[in-house]
Amino acid sequence: MSDSDDDAYEEPLFQRVIEYAAASDRDVVRMVSGHPDWEPPAALREGLKAYADGDPESFQYPPREGIPELRGEIAERRGVEESRVVVTNGAAEANYLGMAEALDRDAGSEIIVTDPVYPYYPGRTTMLGGEVTRVPVGDDGHVDVDAMRAAASTDTAAIVINTPNNPTGAVYSRESVAALADVAADVDAVLVADEVYDHFDFSGRFESALTLDRDHVVVTTSFSKALGITGFRIGYAVFPEALIEAALTRHTLVNVAVSRPAQAAVAAALRETPPSYYESVRDTLRDRIEEFTAALDAAGAEYTTPEGAFYVLVRFDDFPGTLENVKRLVDDAGVAAMPGAAFGETYDEWIRFTLCTDRVDEAADRLAAYFDGQ
Amino acid sequence: MSDSDDDAYEEPLFQRVIEYAAASDRDVVRMVSGHPDWEPPAALREGLKAYADGDPESFQYPPREGIPELRGEIAERRGVEESRVVVTNGAAEANYLGMAEALDRDAGSEIIVTDPVYPYYPGRTTMLGGEVTRVPVGDDGHVDVDAMRAAASTDTAAIVINTPNNPTGAVYSRESVAALADVAADVDAVLVADEVYDHFDFSGRFESALTLDRDHVVVTTSFSKALGITGFRIGYAVFPEALIEAALTRHTLVNVAVSRPAQAAVAAALRETPPSYYESVRDTLRDRIEEFTAALDAAGAEYTTPEGAFYVLVRFDDFPGTLENVKRLVDDAGVAAMPGAAFGETYDEWIRFTLCTDRVDEAADRLAAYFDGQ
Numbered sequence A, B: 001m002s003d004s005d006d007d008a009y010e011e012p013l014f015q016r017v018i019e020y021a022a023a024s025d026r027d028v029v030r031m032v033s034g035h036p037d038w039e040p041p042a043a044l045r046e047g048l049k050a051y052a053d054g055d056p057e058s059f060q061y062p063p064r065e066g067i068p069e070l071r072g073e074i075a076e077r078r079g080v081e082e083s084r085v086v087v088t089n090g091a092a093e094a095n096y097l098g099m100a101e102a103l104d105r106d107a108g109s110e111i112i113v114t115d116p117v118y119p120y121y122p123g124r125t126t127m128l129g130g131e132v133t134r135v136p137v138g139d140d141g142h143v144d145v146d147a148m149r150a151a152a153s154t155d156t157a158a159i160v161i162n163t164p165n166n167p168t169g170a171v172y173s174r175e176s177v178a179a180l181a182d183v184a185a186d187v188d189a190v191l192v193a194d195e196v197y198d199h200f201d202f203s204g205r206f207e208s209a210l211t212l213d214r215d216h217v218v219v220t221t222s223f224s225k226a227l228g229i230t231g232f233r234i235g236y237a238v239f240p241e242a243l244i245e246a247a248l249t250r251h252t253l254v255n256v257a258v259s260r261p262a263q264a265a266v267a268a269a270l271r272e273t274p275p276s277y278y279e280s281v282r283d284t285l286r287d288r289i290e291e292f293t294a295a296l297d298a299a300g301a302e303y304t305t306p307e308g309a310f311y312v313l314v315r316f317d318d319f320p321g322t323l324e325n326v327k328r329l330v331d332d333a334g335v336a337a338m339p340g341a342a343f344g345e346t347y348d349e350w351i352r353f354t355l356c357t358d359r360v361d362e363a364a365d366r367l368a369a370y371f372d373g374q
Helices: A010-022 A042-052 A068-078 A090-103 A120-127 A145-151 A174-186 A241-255 A260-272 A275-299 A323-333 A360-373 B010-022 B042-052 B068-078 B090-103 B120-127 B145-151 B174-186 B241-255 B260-272 B275-299 B323-333 B360-373
Strands: A002-004 A085-088 A110-115 A131-136 A156-162 A190-194 A217-222 A235-238 A311-315 A351-354 B002-004 B085-088 B110-115 B131-136 B156-162 B190-194 B217-222 B235-238 B311-315 B351-354
Touching (some): A042 B042, A090 A156, A120 A131, A241 B090, B042 B260, B085 B090, B085 B241, B090 B110, B090 B190, B090 B217, B090 B235, B090 B241, B110 B120, B120 B131, B131 B145, B174 B190
Parallel strands (some): A110 A131, A156 A190, B190 B217
Antiparallel strands (some): A002 A131, A085 A235, B002 B131
């Protein structure tokens, strides 16, 4: 376990790699960020067009908690009271609200995260005046529940997890998440469960923390990945009754409400998109995982096979996951990826490849050729 | 001058009045909140539809600072470096960022506002851990620069003003704003100038604080009112060079970026909407001001004539601006408005009527009949 007040977070590093790749003279396969490259549901486009023809009143402030047709649909699908749901500006704002309200209870100033971790969590903690504690995951990329329990104390305000996990691809077991909810309850902390990749479970084991039905749990997610619309910025959080009012107040003071055209489009997409859409995206990703890892096998590299989400961590011999090495791959292999060091220490020997491109086989061939030629 | 840690803010009170009016059996003219009732520019609707037909890549994360076609257009129109502009989730987020970064400089924890004041400013201050100082405006509804100067000290982190002003309708003189920028510079504070009503200047005197070209000034605004789209949540802030990076970091950690469909629609509207659109909306509002105040004259009520924005404050004899009296007007006069007490003490004898309805004459007649019959 390591303490850190590191306030680095993903975006600028993302940007640096993306800009570096964009400035390259050569063709580069982009596997840096989690931008879906697949087609959004047809109903989403249609919903946006239908919204564009609405009357002026439909262009005005939506309810701060979200438009009823979206919030209601979410509550029904998730089997929760509508009063516990707040539609947010992506999972980012949902996590911000969850972490801020956990800290605002005056029940501790520490936020416990895993290592590796999506860098926005520690960045947000520092911004909110909290202290970050990072707890390394196990060798299998799964959360180490015993180590999390040992780290937790009365100073713990929140435990933040992400399952299916970015970057390890682990899908945490229901038992692990329940145990972490127990830990949170024991020390009067909040378990914030970011489930933004919930539609990308290849293990068949994913269960939402909402099914635990606990008072100390905030569940956050977004439609960014599920509907292929990271730019729409529509997410939501399900808060326990005790925290929803404070969360809505903060949401109102920061954002007032969430952009209505995007809310209307997502509501239409939710209503009208058949399950086959989601299955077909999952099938595409399954194929990409297979193609990419088969080629990595051929290259003799060590890698993680994602149980969920759409990232593969790869370890090449004597080639740590630094920004410098990632730039080298752009220049010399024509593949752009994220340094594992961006996520902490545990995977700093690794490089994260995102499967949001239909050129994963080409990327794998380029990597194989590059490391073969070294 | 009065100190207050009051964390009330407008939205819930708005909601309560709106819900009360909606639940009424009788027909009610709604003059509560600043929801434009006029048609948005045609190019906005077309821009949204064109966006809906874009490729999947155009549906993904926009740059955190805003899409280039919008940010660039803003910078050019405002005559500022593009690097100082951040597109925000409405003026709400712009003000949140301005106030948060003012406080985060470790140069004081007090935020000075006027009284009356748009209640989000004190609410946000309290949320951010700052202390609010309210300085009454003059009898003419204009900021009292001398009193603001007297209130400012080294503990002042920010002075927040709104011009054209909600609720007094005052358009502050260039000299007043420059003097407040001087005060801010003298005590190492930030002047946050919320200019969200900049398109609604009937005085011909409004000049943006950007024209002062000062280091200690953050200018915030939005397209909510100018384009009649409060639900789109597209605003922006122009920061001094010294604060923009910190503001972008906070913006990223809270929201990542702003909803892209709305950004694309606003960029199209900015490019293609002729000046006649804005003039015609101003003409409509001018007519409404005249109609409404003429009827108030007939009713013998005291009122403010807005130099800018679209609110009229009215004082009826022995009828203070309480929530109770506002409910009485809904029930007995069929007109819904905002209690002046929601904005502080200075105008707590007044009631604020919003001119976002084409039934202002009817409302005025109803009010005249009601107070005549009392």
